[in-house]
Amino acid sequence: MWRYRSWDVPQIPAENPQTQKAITKSGLQHLAPPPPAPGAPCSEPERHIRSTVDWSESATYGEHIWFETNVSGDFCYVGEQYCVAKMLQKSVSRRKCAACKIVVHTPCIEQLEKINFRCKPSFRESGSRNVREPTFVRHHWVHRRRQDGKCRHCGKGFQQKFTFHSKEIVAISCSWCKQAYHSKVSCFMLQQIEEPCSLGVHAAVVIPPTWILRARRPQNTLKASKKKKRASFKRKSSKKGPEEGRWRPFIIRPTPSPLMKPLLVFVNPKSGGNQGAKIIQSFLWYLNPRQVFDLSQGGPKEALEMYRKVHNLRILACGGDGTVGWILSTLDQLRLKPPPPVAILPLGTGNDLARTLNWGGGYTDEPVSKILSHVEEGNVVQLDRWDLHVEPNPEAGPEERDEGATDRLPLDVFNNYFSLGFDAHVTLEFHESREANPEKFNSRFRNKMFYAGTAFSDFLMGSSKDLAKHIRVVCDGTDLTPKIQDLKPQCIVFLNIPRYCAGTMPWGHPGEHHDFEPQRHDDGYLEVIGFTMTSLAALQVGGHGERLTQCREVVLTTSKAIPVQVDGEPCKLAASRIHIALRNQATMVQKVKRRSATPLHSDQQPVPEQLRIQVSRVSMHDYEALHYDKEQLKEASVPLGTVVVPGDSDLELCRAHIERLQQEPEGAGAKSLTCQKLSPKWCFLDATTASRFYRIDRAQEHLNYVTEIAQDEIYILDPELLGASARPDLPTPTSPLPTSPCSPTPRSLPGDAVPPKGDELVEAAKRNDFCKLQELHRAGGDLMHRDDRSRTLLHHAVSTGSKEVVRYLLDHAPPEILDAVEENGETCLHQAAALGQRTICHYIVEAGASLMKTDQQGDTPRQRAEKAQDTELAAYLENRQHYQMIQREDQETAV
Numbered sequence: 001m002w003r004y005r006s007w008d009v010p011q012i013p014a015e016n017p018q019t020q021k022a023i024t025k026s027g028l029q030h031l032a033p034p035p036p037a038p039g040a041p042c043s044e045p046e047r048h049i050r051s052t053v054d055w056s057e058s059a060t061y062g063e064h065i066w067f068e069t070n071v072s073g074d075f076c077y078v079g080e081q082y083c084v085a086k087m088l089q090k091s092v093s094r095r096k097c098a099a100c101k102i103v104v105h106t107p108c109i110e111q112l113e114k115i116n117f118r119c120k121p122s123f124r125e126s127g128s129r130n131v132r133e134p135t136f137v138r139h140h141w142v143h144r145r146r147q148d149g150k151c152r153h154c155g156k157g158f159q160q161k162f163t164f165h166s167k168e169i170v171a172i173s174c175s176w177c178k179q180a181y182h183s184k185v186s187c188f189m190l191q192q193i194e195e196p197c198s199l200g201v202h203a204a205v206v207i208p209p210t211w212i213l214r215a216r217r218p219q220n221t222l223k224a225s226k227k228k229k230r231a232s233f234k235r236k237s238s239k240k241g242p243e244e245g246r247w248r249p250f251i252i253r254p255t256p257s258p259l260m261k262p263l264l265v266f267v268n269p270k271s272g273g274n275q276g277a278k279i280i281q282s283f284l285w286y287l288n289p290r291q292v293f294d295l296s297q298g299g300p301k302e303a304l305e306m307y308r309k310v311h312n313l314r315i316l317a318c319g320g321d322g323t324v325g326w327i328l329s330t331l332d333q334l335r336l337k338p339p340p341p342v343a344i345l346p347l348g349t350g351n352d353l354a355r356t357l358n359w360g361g362g363y364t365d366e367p368v369s370k371i372l373s374h375v376e377e378g379n380v381v382q383l384d385r386w387d388l389h390v391e392p393n394p395e396a397g398p399e400e401r402d403e404g405a406t407d408r409l410p411l412d413v414f415n416n417y418f419s420l421g422f423d424a425h426v427t428l429e430f431h432e433s434r435e436a437n438p439e440k441f442n443s444r445f446r447n448k449m450f451y452a453g454t455a456f457s458d459f460l461m462g463s464s465k466d467l468a469k470h471i472r473v474v475c476d477g478t479d480l481t482p483k484i485q486d487l488k489p490q491c492i493v494f495l496n497i498p499r500y501c502a503g504t505m506p507w508g509h510p511g512e513h514h515d516f517e518p519q520r521h522d523d524g525y526l527e528v529i530g531f532t533m534t535s536l537a538a539l540q541v542g543g544h545g546e547r548l549t550q551c552r553e554v555v556l557t558t559s560k561a562i563p564v565q566v567d568g569e570p571c572k573l574a575a576s577r578i579h580i581a582l583r584n585q586a587t588m589v590q591k592v593k594r595r596s597a598t599p600l601h602s603d604q605q606p607v608p609e610q611l612r613i614q615v616s617r618v619s620m621h622d623y624e625a626l627h628y629d630k631e632q633l634k635e636a637s638v639p640l641g642t643v644v645v646p647g648d649s650d651l652e653l654c655r656a657h658i659e660r661l662q663q664e665p666e667g668a669g670a671k672s673l674t675c676q677k678l679s680p681k682w683c684f685l686d687a688t689t690a691s692r693f694y695r696i697d698r699a700q701e702h703l704n705y706v707t708e709i710a711q712d713e714i715y716i717l718d719p720e721l722l723g724a725s726a727r728p729d730l731p732t733p734t735s736p737l738p739t740s741p742c743s744p745t746p747r748s749l750p751g752d753a754v755p756p757k758g759d760e761l762v763e764a765a766k767r768n769d770f771c772k773l774q775e776l777h778r779a780g781g782d783l784m785h786r787d788d789r790s791r792t793l794l795h796h797a798v799s800t801g802s803k804e805v806v807r808y809l810l811d812h813a814p815p816e817i818l819d820a821v822e823e824n825g826e827t828c829l830h831q832a833a834a835l836g837q838r839t840i841c842h843y844i845v846e847a848g849a850s851l852m853k854t855d856q857q858g859d860t861p862r863q864r865a866e867k868a869q870d871t872e873l874a875a876y877l878e879n880r881q882h883y884q885m886i887q888r889e890d891q892e893t894a895v
Contacts, residue, residue, distance in 0.1 A: 049095065049109060052297060053122070053289050057217060057249035061125070062118025065289060067281060069096040069103060070875035075145060077102040078111040091871035098284040100142050100175040120175040122290045123212035123250065135210040136196040139174040143183065147171035152179050153187040175285075176200060202372045205263040205314070207291045211254050217247065248306065250290075256311040261376055264307055264340075265292045266300050266327060268319030271347035275363065279318055279347070282368040295323065300330050313340040314589060316375055320348020325415055325567055328385065328586050332413075343375045343589035350568065352416050352499035356521055357381070358591035360697035361503055367689060378589035382522040384496055387583040388412050388566065393557060396575030402561035407576070410569035413583055417500055417567065420556075421467045421491035422536065424563040428570035465490060470559045475528060475551035487546055489530035494554060494580060497521045501539065503699065506531070508544035516550055524582055525550045554580040593650070593703040611647050611706060613714050615640040615658055617678070618685065620719040623693070625846045630692050637715060640678075651684050651701035651709070658716070679720035687715050758785030765796040770804045783813040784820075792820050794828040798840060806840050810847045818849040825855035833861040833877060836870045841877065851881040 049066050076083045076094075085092045085105035093106045100119050104112065112118075120140035147158040147170055158170045158180070172188050173180035177200035181188035199206045254262070265283050269276035283292045293303045307313060317324045324344055331339050346354035346362050355361050388409055468488050473480045484492070493506060498519050500506045507519050507527050519527055529545040539545070556578040564573045616637035626632045643657040662677055684701065685693040686709040695717055696704060706714065761781050764773040773793075777783060786792055794817050797805040809817065819827055829849045832840045841861070845851065854860055859867070862877040 049106070052294060053292075055250060055290075057214070059123075059214065059249070061123075062121050064097040064102075064109075064112070064119040065099050065284060066095040066109070067098055069094050070872075070879055075103075076108055077104045077117070077143070078108045078115060082108070082111040082115060084108050084111060091869065098281040099289050100140065101285060102142060121209050122288050123209050123214055126213040126215050126251070137176060137199060137208050137210060139179075139195065139197045140176055141172050142175055143169045144171040144173050144180070145169055147173060147180050149180060151182045151187050153181050156182070158182070176206075177203075202286060202369070202376070204260050205287070205372055205376050207262045207288045207310075208255075209288060209290075211252055211310075212288075212290055213251050213253055215247070215249060215251050217249075250306065252307055252310060254310045258312075261312050261314050262307075262310050263287070263291060263314050263316055263372070263375060264303060265316045265318065266295050266303070266323070267292070268295045268323040268347065270296065271319040271323060275347050276318055279345070279363070279368070286368055286372060295319070295326075300327050301334070304330060304334055304336070308334065308336050314375060315340050315342045316345060316371075317342055318345040318347055320346070321350060321353045321416055321567060322348070322569070324353055325411070325413075328415065329413065331586070332584070339587050341378075341380045341587040341589045343378055343591075345371060350502045352501075352503065353383075353497060355499045355503055355699050356497040357588055358700060358703055360700045362697070364695040364697065366686075366694050366696075370689075374591050375589060377592060379592050381588050381590045382585040383415060383588045384522060384524060385583045385586055386414050386418070386494075386496060386526065387579075387581050388414065388418065389579040389581075390573070390576050393559065393575040393577050396559050402572065402574060405561035405572045405574035407574050408571075409564070409566055409573065410571050411566040414496065414567045415586070416497055417493050417495045418564070418580065419491060419493040420471070420558075420562050420564040420573075421489065422531070422533075423491050423493075423501070424565040424570050427565050427568065428563045428572060431570050467492070467562070470562065472557040472559075473528070474555040474557075475549050476553055478549070478551075480528070480548055483548065484530060487530050487532070489532055489546065491531040491536060493529045493531070493545070495519075495527040495529060504539045506539060506545045507547060512544070516547060522585065524552060526552070526554065526580065528554070552582065554578075556580070591700070591703060593705075609647055610644055611649075612642060612644050613706065613710060614642055614712065615661070615714050615716065617682065617716045617718045618693075620717065623717055630687070630689075633693055633715070640716070645706060647707070649706055651696065651704045651706065654684075654706050654714070655701060678716075679718055681720065682716050682718040684709060685715040685717050687711075687713070693717075758782060758787075761785050761793055762787055762796055765793045765802070765805055766800060768797075768800050768802040768805060770802070770808065773805060773808065777812065783809060784817060786820075789823050790820075791822045792817055792828070794818075794820070795822055795826075795831060798828045798832045798835070798837065801835070801837055801840070803839060803843070806843055810843055815848065818844065818847055819853060821853075821855075825857075827853055827855075827861070829853075829861045830855050830859070830864050833865040833870075833873060834868050836865070836868050836873060838870075838873050838876070841865075841873060845877070845880050851877060 050063060051066055053065065054060065054063060076085065080086060083105065084107040094103055095106050095109065096103045097119055099122075102117075124135065144158075145168060150157050151171070169183045171180045172183050174197060176197045179200075199208065265287065267276045267280045267283070269280065280292060280294060293300065315327065317327050324342065327342060331342075344351075344354040344357060344359045346359055348362070351359075351361050388411070390407070390409055390412075392407060465488075467490055468485045471481075471484070471492070473484060473492070493500065495506060498505055498507060498521070506529050510518055516527075517523075517525070527550055528548040530548055531539070531545045535543060535545045537543075558573070558575050558578075561572050561574050563570060565571075616634075617640050618633050618637050622633060622636040626636065640658070641661045643654070643661065645654050645657050659678065683698055684696045684704075686696055686704075687693055688709055688711075693715065696709065758781075761773065761776050761783070762785065763769075764776060783793060787796075794806065794809050794813070797809060818829075821827055827849065829841065829844045829851070830853075832844060851861055855864075860877075860881070862874050862881055865874040865877055
C-alpha cells in the first residue's frame with residue numbers, strides 16, 4: 001500500500017508542471033522530491049523562534065508559532081533523513097506549532113525550510129493583481145501520526161499505535177477545516193489539493209487569511225509628487241483621527257457576508273493562575289492566528305482599530321471582569337459604530353459579570369470548539385455602565401485628612417458594582433500586601449486564606465462599624481441617610497448586575513423582593529444595598545443584604561477617608577463628593593439555552609415525556625489520571641442509581657432528582673444502588689463530545705438539557721469519591737485484572753490456617769506469576785514483605801517489568817509501599833525510571849509516589865531517567881515533580 005511520508009515520498013514527475021504548481025500552493029510542499037540530505041549543522045546564526053504573531057512589515061509568510069512542549073510519542077516532523085537531533089545523538093528540547101500542531105526538535109526548525117513546509121498562511125500579499133483577483137482559502141495539509149475521528153473518504157477510523165516513537169503516518173489533515181484522510185491513494189488524491197477549503201465547522205467566526213493584506217510602505221521618490229500630494233494629505237488627515245492617519249504594515253479588507261460573525265479573541269494570560277497561556281494555543285489552532293491577541297503584548301486598542309470596519313464583528317474576552325472592563329473602555333475611546341458585542345470566557349476568580357451573562361464562574365475544561373459555538377449562537381444584550389465623578393468635599397475639616405488617602409478612584413466607570421466599607425477594606429489590604437510581596441501570592445488557595453484571615457481580623461477590630469456616621473447618600477433626590485443610620489451597615493454596595501462577591505446574589509433571588517422591581521442589568525437602574533456583619537456572613541449561604549432603593553442617580557458624600565472599590569479595584573478615598581450617573585450601554589453576548597447544536601430531522605424521535613436514566617459518578621482522581629478519556633472513565637464510573645425525569649428537563653431539575661436518590665431510595669422515580677453519599681461539590685459531565693468528558697459549571701446547569709449531555713446514562717463528577725484505582729473491589733480501567741481463576745479480594749483466614757511465607761510471594765513476583773500472587777494474597781500473604789535486601793514485592797515486580805503485578809500491588813498494598821526504599825536508598829520509582837519503564841512509572845506516579853525522594857547518590861527519579869538517556873520520561877517526571885511541589889506548598893499553607 002502506497003503511503004505519503006515526509007521522508008519517503010512518492011516521486012512526482014517533474015514534467016508535470018500543473019501538479020508541481022498545485023503542490024507548491026498547498027501545504028504539502030514536502031511531497032515534492034526531497035532535496036539532498038543535509039550535512040553537519042551549518043554555522044549560520046539561528047533564526048529567531050517566534051512564539052507570537054509577527055505584525056511587523058518583515059513578517060514571514062507561513063511562519064510557525066512555536067511553544068515548548070514535553071509531549072511524548074510525536075516523532076520529529078522533518079523525518080529521520082533531516083533530523084539534526086538524531087545526527088547529534090543527544091537530547092534536545094522540542095517545540096510545537098500552535099497553529100498547525102507539528103512537533104520538531106528545536107535545532108530542526110531550520111530544516112522545515114529545506115523540506116519547504118510552512119504553517120497555514122494567515123495573510124496574503126497586497127500586489128495589485130492579487131487584490132483584484134477573486135481569492136479563496138486553500139487547504140493546508142499536514143501529515144499526522146495520531147488522528148482522532150474518521151476518514152472523510154471511507155468513513156473508517158484511524159488505526160494508530162500509541163508508542164513513544166511512532167513513526168508511521170496514519171492520516172493527512174487540514175489545519176484549517178480539520179478534515180482528515182487516510183494516508184493512502186485510495187482515500188487522499190492529489191486532485192484534492194486544489195479544492196477550496198471551507199474553514200470547517202467554525203467558518204462563520206474564522207477571519208479568512210484573504211481578508212488580511214500586507215501593505216507595502218509608500219515610497220515617493222519625486223519631490224514634485226510630494227509637494228503635490230502634501231496639501232491633499234493635510235486635508236484628508238485633518239478629518240481622520242490620529243490612529244487612522246498612521247501607516248500600518250497590515251490592512252483588513254473584509255468581504256461582508258450576512259452569515260458570518262467574525263471573531264476577535266483577546267486573552268489575558270495572567271488571569272486564572274496563568275490559565276490564559278494554554279487557552280491562546282487552543283484558539284491559534286481553531287482560528288486564524290491573526291484574530292487571536294495576547295493582552296500582555298500591548299492591549300486591545302491596536303487590534304480593535306485595525307478591525308473596526310469588519311461587519312458583524314464579535315469579541316471574546318478571555319479573562320476576569322477587569323479584562324472585560326478594559327476592553328469595554330477601549331471600545332468607548334474608539335467610538336466604533338455599531339459597537340461589537342463582547343462575549344466572555346471567564347478565567348478570573350470572581351467572574352460576576354460572566355455569571356450574569358451565563359458564561360459561568362470559571363473555565364474548567366470545556367472544549368474550545370464548543371465555546372466558539374456558544375459565542376456564535378449567543379444573544380446580543382445590553383449592559384448598563386455607570387460614570388463616577390469625584391471631587392473633594394469642601395466641608396471636611398483638616399483633622400479628617402489621611403496621608404495615605406487619594407483624591408482619585410482607580411476607575412471612573414464601573415460595570416458590576418461600586419462599594420465602600422468592610423469589603424473594600426479587606427480587598428485593599430490584600431491588594432497592598434500583594435504589591436509589596438508578589439511572590440507570596442502565586443496560589444489561589446493562598447489568596448483565599450489571606451482574604452479569610454484579613455476579614456476575620458478586620459471584623460475583630462471593627463474598622464467599619466462607624467461607617468454610617470461619616471457618609472450621606474442621596475438617591476434620585478431622596479436622602480437615605482436617616483435609614484442608613486438606623487441600619488448601621490458596615491458595607492454599602494451600589495450594584496448594577498445580580499451577582500456579587502464570586503456568585504452571591506445580594507439583592508436576593510427573583511420573587512423575594514416584592515416591594516421593588518425585578519433586578520436587571522439593562523434597565524438604567526442601580527440597586528443600593530446595605531450590609532451588616534450578620535447579613536455579610538449569611539450572603540455566602542444564600543442570604544441577602546438590606547434592600548435600600550433602586551435609583552438612576554446617586555450623590556454620595558463622605559466626611560473622612562474611607563476604603564472603596566470599583567469593580568474589585570480598591571483604594572482609600574479621601575473625603576469626597578461622588579456623583580454616580582448612567583454613562584452608556586455596552587453591547588454584550590449572552591450565552592443561550594439550546595436544545596442541541598444540530599436540527600431535529602424528520603426521522604428522529606421527538607423528545608419523550610419521561611426519561612429513565614442511569615446515573616453513574618466518577619472520582620476526581622480517575623478523571624485526572626485518565627486524562628478525561630471517555631471509554632476508560634465509563635469503565636471506572638460507579639453506578640449511583642436510576643432517575644426518572646421529564647423529557648424536557650434541564651440539569652437544575654435533574655440535580656434535584658439525583659440528590660433525592662439517597663434521601664428517598666425507594667421513592668417513585670428514583671432507585672438507589674449505593675449507600676455512599678454524594679459530596680456537596682459534585683457536578684455534571686458532558687458525555688456527548690467525540691473523545692472526552694468535560695465538566696459543566698453549576699452556574700450553567702439551567703442552560704443545558706439532560707438530553708444534550710447524555711443519552712441512556714448520565715455521568716457526574718464527585719471530587720470526594722474514592723477513585724477506582726484506590727478501591728480493592730474494582731479493577732482499574734487502564735489495566736483490567738483477570739477475572740479468573742483468581743479473586744482480586746483477599747479472604748479472611750480460618751483460625752488454624754497458616755499464612756503463606758514471604759519468600760513465596762517474592763518468587764511469584766519475580767516469576768511474573770500473577771495468579772499465584774493473588775492466590776497467596778487471598779490466603780493471607782503480606783504484600784508489604786521485604787527480602788534480605790529490604791526490597792519490597794513492588795521492587796521485584798518493577799525489575800521484571802510485570803505491569804499486571806505492579807498494578808495489583810498498587811491497588812491492594814498499603815500506600816507505604818510506594819516510597820519504601822531498599823538498601824541503596826532506591827524506591828520502586830527510582831528503579832522504574834532507571835529501566836525506562838514508562839507505563840509503570842505512570843502507574844506509580846498516579847498512585848501518589850513521591851518524586852522528590854533521593855537515593856544514596858542524591859538522585860531523584862527524574863535524574864535517574866536522565867542518566868538512562870530517556871529524555872521524554874525525564875520530562876514527564878519533571879512535570880509531575882513540579883506539580884507535586886505546588887500541591888505540597890498549598891497543603892502546607894492550609895496547615
